[in-house]
Amino acid sequence: MSESSPEKERPLLEVRQAGKRFPGVRALHRVDLTLNPAEVLAVIGENGAGKSTLMKILAGVQEPDEGEILVDGQPVRIANVHDAMRHGIALIHQELNLANNLDVGANIFLGREPSKYGWIDRKKIREEAKGFLAKVGLNVDPDTLVSRLSIGRQQMVEIAKALSTNARVLIMDEPTSSLSSGEAEQLFAVIKELRAQGVSIIYISHRLGEVKELADRVTVLRDGENAGHLDKDEIQHDAMVKLMVGRDLSQFYPHEVHEPDEAVLTVKDLRTPVHPAHPLSFSIRAGEIVGMAGLVGAGRTETLATLFGVTPAVGGEIFVNGELVNIQTPRDAIRAGMALAPEDRKAQGLVLEMSVRENLSLASLNRDQKGGFLNRQAEDAISEEMIGRMRIKTPHDRQIVRYLSGGNQQKVVLGKWLALRPRILLLDEPTRGIDIGAKQEIYALMEELARDGVAILFVSSEMEEILGMSDRALVMHEGRITGELKREELSEEAVMQLATGRGGAKAA
Amino acid sequence: MKRILGILGLFLAVYVLTWLLADVFSGSDRASFMTEYNHVNLLKRVGLYGIISVGVAFVIITGGIDLSIGSVVCLVGVGLPFMLTELGWPVLLAVPVALGVSLVIGLAHGLLITKLRLQPFIVTLCGLLIYRGLARGLTNDQVYGFQTGFKGLKQLAVWRLPITDSFGIPAPFLIMVLIAIVAAIVLNKTTFGRYLMALGNNEEAARLSGIQTDRMKIVAYVICAALAGLGGMLFVLDTNSAAPADFGNFFELYAIAAAVLGGCSLRGGQGTIAGVIIGAALMRLLYNTINLLPWIPNNIEFAVIGTVILAGVTVDELAKRVAARRRAAQRDA
């Protein structure tokens, strides 16, 4: 442990050698974590690195299989959320947990309402709520309905609610993921103020810029294990990335420079039903990998959905290989040579209760059918080819897809499409929630397909992925394409500027 | 095959138990259950109810439901003798019209459910009311029957394939077997069947894979209504007359219960034709058991049948969980 804090006080919270297994996955293995009083500790790592599991253990949502937790130097057991609350630990979820139909005061004291003769003491709720709201700098009446507040203000209510339980440790899981930049700034100010008041904060984020601004120390997790610790001055972008991915970026992303060919997909003034006011125009060439960056809700997923005919366009033209195509359904898009690996693979990409084999062949059945009957030989061939080529780890091709790991499930989705040999591959968050090994395999596959002349358009919320994989990046903000960055122009700052709509100026 | 073992076991258990209680230990020297006559009746009933159960299985596999089956049975069951005796139409016109009406009903259900996105429960519940009302209005609440005529047409319900001098397989059972074989082939060997299974499990994923899910669902509702119509025809040919007010009441529930007993999940995406047939057979066997065992009062039959269905579905669910755990363990290893 790089315990380099000079403070003599003993740590407020300590995790020693924590381990946790889920069926088929080792989520945590001998993980240590130390939190001192009145500090902001950032916990970073790729998706699937074990951050969420660790936080759930601290908040009493899950119990560790191994290891111990110490509060004020005393070993404690945190079996449920109540225990966590008793030890002063509160978790603020990524998806806020407020009751929209109740007012602010009622939310702050939900489940712990002060009462008088068995009746809820509304007066006391009002008064005390005001005090906690002041602590987080939120100037709203406690009687306001939560549903009337912006997401940023709702988050402040959530923090006030945590403070009302006398929390000494606040765990924030990706708190800025759905905030505007102004709201994020406000949140940072509140965090710093709370630290000054003696509250400790565990801050989980993969936005390294924020981490650099806020964190006193950084703990990095990778594949469920400690990957290293960084102290104040060591908290630098490259150092964090290196610890997160375990090697230099150039090694992790197998990017080669492609020689892009003719434009395969050209979009002119395409208007999606979600953002009909903002016509989109861009084109993708054969053998090119184009990243699509932006904040959550910028309209990237909607753009892919419209291209693929899931939510048909309300205007504009789509050309494939120079020919105008009319895409009203996914079937039309597939005919035009497109394939889409959707963001939510369990809900949209896979038939979970069917076998690997049946999922792999699903899109090709129509092509291979013999007078309406299934073509078993063709199905065998696809199944065998894709399990081998994608290195899908499954005991046999009759295994039900539900029982595969996230990475292998994603490989099944991709395999289903590759069986059709698409010319245009649309990928929505292709590596979300899958482990590092599978990620690399998917990157390698993208490279291989680009080499073969497939045009790839991928949406990603992971900055590293955008930077590492794109020949070119399109950045979206509130339904528009705010900029296009060539590989040599790509940088985190440039992408963030366009993604937050802060400047038309491209960082060169 | 593994998936129908549970229901098959239950069926055999009830079968053997009925035989023991009704014949072997009944104290009477004459068998009542294990007779050729009783088995002819049982096979006939399994055939009649099996046909409508296979129909609803297609709809249930898509994750839908059809509550209008009983009313379609009624509309066709009353309509056929109405056309033949009241209107004096020839058989070769009346039968195609009866089946055609069923097809149109199924098509209407499918279109409303897919194109207007109405819920299947509501659409077919309204169908249940509408077709019953139509049947009653059409006939002015009169009972219609074939009297002593139409012996040829009635062969569809009363003819038997002779096996011995006194035993023959009744025509409705043969028709059901034919339908079941075709249905099983469609479900397991064609792209349509695979698509139905896929969209029943995850319609969105199926649609994103280029499957025309709406068209598949419409076809499923057409199959269901057509088989309900065919069932209605055979039912009325068997009873010889039908009253529009009560003919086919509850038949949709018998069909759905048989499908669920046979392993169809109301969430969709699951089910085998063999299971559904055994489910229908089990229900008919239970009614027969209750009638043949003097010490089971006739009026608790619903309670008996409800209990057995519940037991069957519970055992099935537990078996699935064990299988799921085994698979999870397999992956872990």
Add this chain to the structure above:
Amino acid sequence: MYFLRRVAVLGLVAVLSLSLGGCGGGGESTDGAGEPGGGESPGRFAFVTNGVADFWTIAEVGAKKAAEDLDSKVEIAMPAAGIGDQKRMIEDLLTRGIDGIAVSPIDPDNQTDLLNQAAERTHVVTHDSDAPASNREVYIGMDNYLAGRMCGQLVKDALPDGGSIMILVGRMEQDNAKRRRQGVIDELLDRSVDASRFDPPGQPIKGDKYTILDTLTDQFDRVKAKANAEDTLSRYPDVSCMVGLFAYNPPLILQALEQAGKLGEVTVVAFDEDEETLQGIKDGYVYGTVVQNPYMYGYKSVEVLKALHDGDTSVIPEDKFINIEARQIVKDNVEEFWADLNQKLGK
């Protein structure tokens, strides 16, 4: 979603306006007409049955004929979905201010309140099946118990040396079904005339010569009714007689016997006048049937209601029972009866 909600709201509005319109329309025409002895208006009466059957179609003809003769109006209400449906129909009729209701209660013991409530607002008579505990003014019909005994007499005539009998009926909770069945049983056991006896079903009832094996019900499901007949043949291969107490039972018994090749071997005794039953009597497969006179139920009901409406209470006899006698139809008189029936049905 929005569209769906709008459709739902529109539908609701349509239903409400229809039902309100219905109420309003009925209300206007009732002025004072509901009062007993309320005067000279021609009168609007309702004839409520206990279900839907050919039997009631004949009654309908009678009721309409009476209305025509007496220059008044009659509505026929046939509840298709049992007791709840019948209650709803009666309530709707009351809401609309009908001048008199003739009803065949499905479950008299439990409908007393409903009938009393109706009797407060208009004239109520019962037909076909009585509700003696209620305030109905008169019962028009036959004594189902005595008719049941007539049916039992037919069994005795058919099987003078005794035998085993199975009874098949739609529902047991109906008073007429209970009394018919009890009449059959009491006659076969040569008991005294006492309609208050009740032998529960489920076990054989043994007499000197005759054994009543059981009573099977089918809840008006014809497929089930036929299965009951078939299973009777399975369970009691040597059954000597099957008695069908509801109009549709005998034809289904005949179907089952025909398919089992036992036509003529098992005696069939029937109730009511289904065409197949009558044909069975002609062909010799049915020994006989007991028929009511539904035409007269309908005719007499309207006639009595009209008299009551005009303030004439002399039509009500002391015992509040207007007997419409049942008849036994056997091979000798079936032709004549059938011809008369067809004439009334307009066939």
